[in-house]
Amino acid sequence: MLVDDHGRTATDLRVSLTDRCNLRCSYCMPPEGLDWLAKPELLTDEEIVRLVRVGVERLGITEVRFTGGEPLLRRGLPGIVAAAAALEPRPEISVTSNGIGLRRLAAPLAEAGLDRVNISLDTLDPGTFKTLTHRDRHADVLAGLAAAHDAGLRPVKVNAVLMRGVNEHEAVPLLRFCLDHGYRLRFIEQMPLDAQHGWTRTGMITAEEILGRLAEAFTLTPAPGAERGSAPAETFVLDGGPARVGVIGSVTRPFCGACDRVRLTADGQIRNCLFATEESDLRAALRGGATDDDLAARWRAAVRTKRAGHGIDDPGFLQPVRPMSAIGG
Ligand code: SAM
Ligand code: SF4
Numbered sequence: 001m002l003v004d005d006h007g008r009t010a011t012d013l014r015v016s017l018t019d020r021c022n023l024r025c026s027y028c029m030p031p032e033g034l035d036w037l038a039k040p041e042l043l044t045d046e047e048i049v050r051l052v053r054v055g056v057e058r059l060g061i062t063e064v065r066f067t068g069g070e071p072l073l074r075r076g077l078p079g080i081v082a083a084a085a086a087l088e089p090r091p092e093i094s095v096t097s098n099g100i101g102l103r104r105l106a107a108p109l110a111e112a113g114l115d116r117v118n119i120s121l122d123t124l125d126p127g128t129f130k131t132l133t134h135r136d137r138h139a140d141v142l143a144g145l146a147a148a149h150d151a152g153l154r155p156v157k158v159n160a161v162l163m164r165g166v167n168e169h170e171a172v173p174l175l176r177f178c179l180d181h182g183y184r185l186r187f188i189e190q191m192p193l194d195a196q197h198g199w200t201r202t203g204m205i206t207a208e209e210i211l212g213r214l215a216e217a218f219t220l221t222p223a224p225g226a227e228r229g230s231a232p233a234e235t236f237v238l239d240g241g242p243a244r245v246g247v248i249g250s251v252t253r254p255f256c257g258a259c260d261r262v263r264l265t266a267d268g269q270i271r272n273c274l275f276a277t278e279e280s281d282l283r284a285a286l287r288g289g290a291t292d293d294d295l296a297a298r299w300r301a302a303v304r305t306k307r308a309g310h311g312i313d314d315p316g317f318l319q320p321v322r323p324m325s326a327i328g329g
Pocket of ligand 1 (some may be wrong): 097160190324
């Protein structure tokens with residue numbers, strides 16, 4: 001198992017398949033994009049599948065999420081999903097995507113063994129979408145959501161980040177849209193992970209503010225028996241139920257004490273946290289002829305030193321060098 005010195009066990013593996021993206025969300029990366037990783041630096045499909053297999057077969061990983069950057073840009077995704085689905089014990093397999101391309105890919109991915117998707121949608125307004133993402137692709141995201149739902153990748157989860165002066169007024173409309181379509185909405189507090197280092201504490205719409213806005217239209221009650229556990233979202237029942245909404249207060253209501261995640265970057269580095277400043281290189285070992293046992297031992301050692309918390313409130317907090325898109329959100 002992947003146990004750290006604070007007694008937590010990592011069972012949820014987040015695999016970044018690429019640092020590239022077809023959007024430029026302003027809380028994530030600059031309009032001009034970033035210096036992408038060069039192809040030889042990226043793990044190949046076979047290398048990714050091998051590391052996922054080591055994680056599942058030897059280290060107790062039970063959930064695998066493919067993310068990025070935009071994971072749908074990776075041509076080998078259906079094959080990678082199929083290989084993960086063939087593992088014993090079979091892990092839960094999900095993808096976090098901006099939804100662009102899902103119109104075409106939802107059915108083949110479901111066929112390959114994908115269980116669920118999380119799709120990011122921050123606005124219902126195509127103009128605001130263009131302002132926020134620097135691309136005119138709102139209709140593609142909506143089509144991707146519908147295709148995921150139709151392909152049985154349910155419940156489709158929607159991630160929304162609210163930004164001051166941009167889309168903060170859309171909390172209630174976004175929730176109504178998701179309820180109408182049978183999608184599960186979770187709001188995520190904006191974190192200091194953008195490549196431009198533009199995050200400010202005062203600019204962040206906090207979980208409390210989000211709940212305040214929602215409370216203007218709905219009666220919110222903490223979901224009964226829904227222990228937050230390792231799930232980052234706090235879940236609230238709307239108007240007596242059964243409808244629900246999630247709020248992920250990563251900054252103001254951290255869940256580090258129950259964190260069960262470990263991350264593998266597209267260039268083969270193990271990271272214990274979005275905010276980690278240390279990484280452990282599995283790619284060099286992999287390409288240097290390491291056995292599965294060697295890889296598992298290195299991975300265990302990497303997780304053992306996981307820090308107790310993200311430290312955003314520590315006076316010496318430094319934003320990690322890698323932006324969100326290169327870590328895998
Ligand atoms: N491209 C895919 C997408 O957008 O869903 C997957 C990668 S993206 C980095 C994963 C999630 O992180 C998205 O829901 C996105 O909204 C969120 N995200 C990106 N930058 C963020 C930030 N600075 N704070 C909070 N969430 C962020
Ligand atoms: Fe791309 Fe996702 Fe970052 Fe937006 S949040 S720029 S969709 S990686």
